[in-house]
Amino acid sequence: MAAQIRQRRRIEREGGEPIRLKMPVFPYVTIAWTAGVLAVVVVVPETRPQVGLSFLSPAVVPAAYGYRVRDRRRVARAARVRGLRPVARPGRRPRIPRPAG
Numbered sequence: 001m002a003a004q005i006r007q008r009r010r011i012e013r014e015g016g017e018p019i020r021l022k023m024p025v026f027p028y029v030t031i032a033w034t035a036g037v038l039a040v041v042v043v044v045p046e047t048r049p050q051v052g053l054s055f056l057s058p059a060v061v062p063a064a065y066g067y068r069v070r071d072r073r074r075v076a077r078a079a080r081v082r083g084l085r086p087v088a089r090p091g092r093r094p095r096i097p098r099p100a101g
Helices: 002-014 028-043 045-082
Strands: none
Touching: 028 045
């Protein structure tokens, strides 16, 4: 929600293209909605794990991407050392072809 408030103020300050559909009573509705969500988390203890996981999930995606990029670089580096080109298979990690013989 903080990003919504920050972006809206930046757009209004820069004077770019006007916002076609403005949220009424901005930013108070956003702040009230955020406070309501936090109140539900405090009042209903069963929601705490779900909210905790929702805060954790944005950290998992960049970590998985970093792992994938690092793995591809490792495979490409191993192929260069062996003097081979990695063969990409659709939907799978590139594999290093084995030399004949």
